[in-house]
Amino acid sequence: MNEIGGTPLFFLEFGDIVVYFTPFTLTLFILALIFTVFVLVSRPERQIDIAFGGDAFYDKVISLSELRFRRFMSIACGLACMGAMVTGDVFDFTLFVSLVGICNVGIVAAVKSRHVQNAAYQYGLVALAGTVPLFSAAAMVAATTGTLSMLELAKNAVEIPLAARALLVLGVMGEGMAPFYAAKAEMFRAPGAPYVIMCSLSSLLIFLRVAEVILLL
Amino acid sequence: MIWDGAIWNEYSVGLAVAFTCALIGFAALTIERDDLHKLLLIDLVETASLAVIALVGTDLAEALILPGLVVGIAELLALSQIYLTKEGYQHNPVKRLNIEVMMISPAPVIISTILVVYGIILSGFTGGGIAGLGIVFFLMSRSFTGDFHVLEIASGVSWALWVASFFVFMFFPEWWYLALMGSAIGILLKVITKMSLVGAMWGEPE
C-alpha cells in the first residue's frame, strides 16, 4: 500500500516538511496550475440576467477593484491548492486546507448580493468548524505515531487510530463536499466565472488528495 | 480489559476530556439558530481542538498550537466582518476613521509608550525593533489621514518579509542571523499593522 499514487518522482525538502510529487499528485498539481493561470490571464464573464416582462436583458459588470480583489483571492486559493496537493506532512496539509477554506470565502465575500453573502457566511462557519476535526486529527496522528510525515506514516510502522482518519475526512468534507455542499452551490451563483470556479476546483482537488492520504496512511 | 489502568494513560484521559468538551460545543451548535451565536460557539469549540493539539505534549505541540490559534482568529475576523456587512451594521462609517477621533484618543500614546518600554526591556536588536516600531506607530497614528490602503500595504510587506526570511532560513542556513532578524521585524510589523487595522475597523464608539 506504499505507492498508492505511484512512485514519488522527486522531493523538495523544507526541513521536516518534505514536499513530494507522485504521478497522482503531479496530475492534480498541474490541473490546479492550469486553472490558476486561467484566473490570472482571463477577464471575468459578464453574467446575463433577463429583465422579466420583455425582451430586455442586462449584464452584470464587475468593478475593477472587485475584480482585482477576487483575482487575488482566486490566485491565493490556487496556490493553496497546489500546496495541499504536494505537501508531505499531515499538519501542513490541514493548514493548506484551512487556507483554501478562507480563500473560498474571500472569493465570493466581495460580491454584493445579499444571498451570496449569506451563503458565504454559512460556508465560512462550516469551514471554521471543520478546522476542529482537521487539527484534532493531525494532532492525534502526531501523538499516536510520533511523526507527521506522510512518507514515514506510509511505512505502516505504527497503526493510526481509525478515529483520526475519520476526523480528517470529516474536516475536509466541511470544506464543501457532499452532503455539505448547499452553501457552496449557492456561492457559485455569484457572477465572475474564472474566480468562482476556483471554489469548486479547490474542494474537488482537496477531496482527491485526502482520499490518497487516507489510503496512504 | 480496556479499563485497565495501564492502557488508560494520561493522553487518553486528556483526549476524553477534550472530546467531551468538543461534543458539548457541537451539540450546542446543532441547535443554535442565530448567526452571531453560531460564530461565538465555533470559537469556543476551537478551544477544544487546541487542547487536543496541546496533548501532543512535546515542543511540536507548541509549534502546532500557534498556527491552529492563528487560523481560528483569522477566520473569526473575516467572518465577523462579513457578518457586519451582511446584516448591514455599518453606522456612521465615516466618522469612525476620522482623524479627530484619533487625535484626542490617548490610545496611540499609550500603545507606543508600552512598545518603547517593552522594547528597551528586551534589549538587543529585536527590542530596538519593537521600540522603533512603537515610535513609528505613534507618528503614523498622529498623521493618520484615514488612508486605509497604507496599512494594507504595510501588512503585505511584513508578510513578504516574514516569508522571505523563512526561505533564507531554509536555503541559506549560514545567514540565519539575518533571517532571524528579518522575521522578528516581519512579525512585529505584522502584528502592529494588524492591530491598527483592527483598531481602525472597529475604532472607538461614537
Add this chain to the structure above:
Amino acid sequence: MIAQLLFAVFFGLLLLGIHRKVIARIQRRPGPPVWQEILHMLKFSFKTTWVPKTASAILFVGVVLVAIGIWTAALFVVLSGGSLLILFAIYMLHKIVEHGFGLSSGSPYGKFGGVRSVISAASEIPLFVSVAAIAIFTHSLLISDIIAYQALNGPLLFTIPLAAVAMYVVLLSKMPFGPFSIVESKELVSGYKTEHFGLWRAGLEVCNGLKTYVLLLTFILVFIGGLPIWLILIVMVLILVTLSFVCALSPMLSPYDSVTVQTLIAGIMVAYVALLGVMS
C-alpha cells in the same frame, strides 16, 4: 498510441450513438442512426464559431482544451496500466470541465447547469469507496496489478459485487438521459453546454466519446479482467445496453433528490467497505 486515441474517440461516439438508438427503440421510436454522434461531431466542427460577447474568453476556450486533454491522459493511464487513483482523479475533475463550460459564457442556462454540477458533487464518492474495496483485495491500485490479480483469482466482479455496483452507478450518473443527469435536463436548454456551439461543441463531443470509452474500458479491466480486444469491445456494448435500459426506464430525479440518493449510496458503500476491511 495515436491510432488507439483516434479509435477511442470514434468508438466512444459510436457507443453514445448506440445508447441513443437503444433508448429510442425501448421507447418505441425509430431513433437516430447509430453513427449519429460521429456525424454530430463532424457537423459541429464545420459550423460558424465565435466566442460570446459576455464570455470570459480564455476560460471559454481553455476549458475545451482541458476537457480533451484530461481524457486523453486518462486513456493513456488505462492503456499503460497506471494507477487507478489517477484515473478516478481525472474522472472527478471532469466536474470542473462541466463547471468551466457552464460558467464561462455568462449565459443563465449554462450557469444553472454549472450550479447543478456543483450540487451533484456527491456522485463521485462511491468511486473512492470502490477503489478502497479493490485495494483491500489486490493491495495495489495499478491497473496492471489488478489485471494480474484477476488472472490468478478470477474477476473482482464476483469477489466484491457491491463495489462493482457502486462503479456502475457512477457510470450511470455520467450517461446522458439517465436518472442522475440533472446537469443537462431539458428545462436548462442544454445545461452546461448551452453556449458552447460550433467548434467548441465538437471538442466537447470528442471529449464525450473518449470519456465513454475510457470509463467502460476501466470498468471491464478492473472488474472483469484482461480480455482480448474484440471481446472487450463486445462486453462494452453489452454493458452500454444495460445502461441504456436503466436510462430509458427511469425518470430523471429532481436535482437535490438525485444528490441525496447518490449520498445514500455512498454511505452504504462506506459501511460495506468498512465491513470488508474488518473481515479481511
Add this chain to the structure above:
Amino acid sequence: MIIQKISRVLSNFDNILPVFAAACAVMSVITLLFLPFVYSEDQLYPKKIVAGSTLNPYDRGGPPFVQAEIVSQYPENSPSAGFVTAYLTPFSLFLSKQTLYMGTTIVAHPGGILDEILYNTRGLDTVVEPSILFVAFAIAAYIFRREEHR
C-alpha cells in the same frame, strides 16, 4: 418520501452548519468510544525540563552560541537546527538569571525552541500560517473599505 425530506433539509444552506455540527458531535462520540489510544513515546522534538537550570523550562540551548541537539524527523534537511536556540540577547540572559518563565517568545528575543522548530524544521507551516492571517485580513479590510467608500 424520506429522500425528499432529507434533500429539503440539505438544500437549505442555513441547515448546513447544524448538520455538520451534528456530524462532528457524532464523530466526537465515536472518538470517545475508540479510546484509549496508545501514546507513542518516541516523539519528535521531545521536551525535557532541566530542573536546576536558570532557563527552566526553556533550557534547550545550554551555553550561548553552542549548537543544541534537537530530535527532528529529517536532521539532514536542517543542519543548522539547534543553533538559533542557543542564542540569547544579553538582556534576556540577564533576565533568565533573575527569573524563570520570562522573555522567551519569538517576539521577545530570537531564541527558544519554539522558533527553532517553527523556522528550521517546520518552516512551511510558518509560511502557510501568516498567509491564512494575511488572507483573512485582506478580506476583512477589503469589505470594510468598500463599505466605507459607499
Add this chain to the structure above:
Amino acid sequence: MKKQYALALALVAAGSGIAAMALNMVHTLPDWAYMGVLVIAFPLFVLGLGLYWMAREGEADIPFLGY
C-alpha cells in the same frame, strides 16, 4: 483567428504528435514523454483543425436567453 494560423496550429500539433511517435518507435523518447506530447498536442490539433475548417468567422453575440 486567421485561417492560416489555425492551420499552422493544427499542423504543428499533428507534426509534434507524429514526431513523438517516430521517436518513440526508435526508442529515443520514453513512453511517458510520448504520452505527454499527445495529451498536449491532441486538443490543440482538434481545435486548430476545427478553426481551419469553419466556414467563416462570426460576429460575437450575446448568449441565448430563451425561446
